[in-house]
Amino acid sequence: MSQETALALKGLTKNFGRAEIIRGVDLDIKANERHVIIGPNGAGKSTLFNLISGRLEATSGTIQLFGREIDGLPPHRVNRMGLSRSFQVTNLFQNMTVMQNLRCALLWSKGHKYAFWKLVNSQQEVTERAEELMERLNLTAKQHVPASLLTYAEQRALEIGATIASGAKVLLLDEPTAGMSRTEADDMVELIREITTDCTLVMVEHDLGVVFNLADRISVLVYGEVIASDTPEAVRANAAVQEAYLGTEVH
Amino acid sequence: MNTTQVQTGAAAGGVGRSIWVRRLWPWLVAVVIAMLLPLLVTSNHGLTMISHMGVMIIFALSYNMLLGNTGLLSFGHAVYFGLGGYMAMHMLRYIEATGFGMPLELLPVVGALGGLLFGLIFGAVSTRRAGVVFAMISLGIGEMVTASSLMFTGFFGGEAGLFGNREAPVSLFGIDYGPGRNVYYLVAVWALIAAVIMFLLRQTPLGWMANAVRDNPERAQFVGYSPQMVRFFQFVLAATFAGLAGGLFIVVDEIITDETVGMIQSGLVLLSAYIGGIGFFLGPVVGAVLVVFLESELSSITDAWLLYFGLLFVAVVMFAPQGLFGVAYQQVMSWRAGEWVRSFHARLYATSAMLVFVLALIAVIEKAYHVLRHWNPQEPMPLFFVTIDATSMVPWLVSFAVMAGALAVFFLHARPLLRRALDSGEGA
Known part of the structure; x- marks a missing residue:
């Protein structure tokens, strides 16, 4: 597995006032790896995602995406460099239809930028790709329904669709199966597996069934530090992980 | 560009053509109305008024590019209207003084370039943030320019302003712009x-992302847009x-x-856009x-016209935030859904009650103005056909x-009746 490193975090810290939320995270994520971050509530998983995606600025440390530094860049610049993320709380253009949401997510990556001399609806490439995505997300029947009127699971699927639309090389998914029924979660895992065959996935997940099913490697984040980063089998056997996360305290 | 699309639409067969007919007919209606209007309005006063309407339509539509499409509430949009006007006026005076060959038809383009120039300058400082910050900066820039x-x-002409003569420049088509009617057609x-x-701008990538940024600036960032x-x-x-x-x-x-x-x-431009309805393209036009x-x-x-104006605005904000065009649109939708058939009498009843209230309110306001403002309040006052x-x-x-x-009557009888009429339809 001596592949290129997709995402490298070095000595990353984040303080909110005097509260240290991320306390020196070092993490290397290889290209085309499915990497799941687990950890108890308040461990800083979402904060870590916010740092990587540019939503928050790190207090110290560096973040590299395929060898290029991205820390301190605004989210849209990070996104243009090939990193895309989804949100734990659904974050869509609520008034827009499914089709419109996907088109918006495609416009930049198809090179349309801030163009005001061409019509969106006559961009065949965008339309075709959006239709392809809807097919994949099973949302074709709902293409003219505003995002706010979709069911929860459909909104989550659209959220994933908007995240992958740009064809990013690195995907950050924040608890994609949270709040879903068993079957919905299974569908979602299948979808994620399908769309991440040729890109790097970094995912936060609570559902351990999903985690061990999907992950190539698992990192365990506890109180702002990575206490283990290894294959699922090794993590399962790791005593420190069992103590800190799985709750078997040693007295 | 349009013609090629029309052709592809036609080539696609009858379906494509009917879509184009549906898209084009509102514009054809607008053209017909615009062309026929001077036949109804012939006085100089009337022609000036409908010319001002044309100017205000452009101004209000441009305002809605900010408020309706991008969610930017500006209190200083007249800065670009006025400065564009001044630029055009200086060009007009220059033409008058030197005989420069720019035709009158293109003079508004000078105004547009003026708006563009100052838009670039002031836009760079004011669009860093949306919401309250943007509104406050727009207010500040408005005060600054005032x-x-x-x-x-020298530039603004002091209190008297600047004059120009629109007959000084040549015309591209040999039209005499002395008569108000010809000016109206230019407008x-x-x-x-x-x-x-x-x-069309609303349907470009920029127009779409303006809506996206209005609704959810954060998500817009995560699909690559600043x-x-x-x-x-x-x-x-x-x-x-x-x-x-x-x-213009x-x-x-x-x-x-x-x-x-x-x-x-x-x-005024904020009022125009809002009263008409910022959620619809035609709202600001209305x-x-x-x-x-x-x-x-x-x-x-009436002397009280500004008061009525204010009351109209307050009423729209409170009771019809979708604007007058929005209300009309809802009524048409409700008509199509068949709601009018079963609630026609209740609607008529409720509307009449409200109308009676408004007329009585007008009577009160007029009397108050007469008593407070007239030099001789005892003087007999004509009001609704009586003195x-x-x-x-x-x-x-x-x-x-x-x-x-x-x-x-409205609150205790008409409105409950109307509600029941509408509910009974949904139950059935």
Whole structure:
């Protein structure tokens, strides 16, 4: 597995006032790896995602995406460099239809930028790709329904669709199966597996069934530090992980 | 570009053609109305009014590029209207002085370029943030330009403003722009061109992302767009069209004063867009026509016209935030859904009750103005086909009684009846 490193975090810290939320995270994520971050509530998983995606600025440390530094860049610049993320709380253009949401997510990556001399609806490439995505997300029947009127699971699927639309090389998914029924979660895992065959996935997940099913490697984040980063089998056997996360305290 | 699309539409067969007919007919109706209007309105006063409507339509549509499309509430949009107007006026005076060969038809383009220039300058500082910050900065820039008009009297012409003669430049088509009707047609053509462009702009990648940034700036960032840049481009485009409106304005009026860059003008365009409805492309058009009409006609009927204007705005904000066009649209939808059939009488009843209330309110306001503002309050006052003495008690008591009665009927009987009529339909 001596592949290129997709995402490298070095000595990353984040303080909110005097509260240290991320306390020196070092993490290397290889290209085309499915990497799941687990950890108890308040461990800083979402904060870590916010740092990587540019939503928050790190207090110290560096973040590299395929060898290029991205820390301190605004989210849209990070996104243009090939990193895309989804949100734990659904974050869509609520008034827009499914089709419109996907088109918006495609416009930049198809090179349309801030163009005001061409019509969106006559961009065949965008339309075709959006239709392809809807097919994949099973949302074709709902293409003219505003995002706010979709069911929860459909909104989550659209959220994933908007995240992958740009064809990013690195995907950050924040608890994609949270709040879903068993079957919905299974569908979602299948979808994620399908769309991440040729890109790097970094995912936060609570559902351990999903985690061990999907992950190539698992990192365990506890109180702002990575206490283990290894294959699922090794993590399962790791005593420190069992103590800190799985709750078997040693007295 | 349009013709090729029409052709592909036609090539696609009958279905494609019918879509194009459906898309094009509102524009054809607009063209027909614009062309026929001078046959109905022939007085100079009337022609000036409908020319002002055309100018205001462009101005209000440009304002809605900010408020409706991008979610930017500006209190200083007249800055670009006025400065565009001044640029065009200086060009007109230059043409007059030197015989420079720019035709009058293209003079509004100078206004547009003026709007573009100042849009670039002020847009760069004001679009960094949305919401309250943007609104406050727009207010500050408006104040700053108003203050400048007192300092740079060479450019702004001082209190008297600047005059020009629209007959000085040549015409591209050999038209004599002395008569108001010919000027109106120039305004109408520019208004239609500007409206078509602004309509198409909403459907471009920038127009889409403006909506996206309005609804969820964060998500827009995570699909690769800088909200600040989207706002900036929209702002500059809106300023350009405001400048175009300003350039047309000086062609109509042949005079410009510093009022055009001021707060009142900025407020007027906000009112126009909002009263018409910012959620619809045609909303600001309806608002602009109504506002110019009220400003021009109501002011000659009653001294209290500004008060009515304010009441109308408050009523729209409180009871119909979707705007007058939005209300009309809802009624059409409800008609199509068949709701009118079973609730027609209840609607008529409720509307009549409200109308009686409004008429009684007008009577009160008119009497109050007569008593407080007239040099001789005892003088008999004509009101709704009768003549009354506004200082006696009886007319006041009657008005208040009618107001109270109409409100009581509306809230206690008409509205519940209307609700029941609508609910019974849903139950069935």
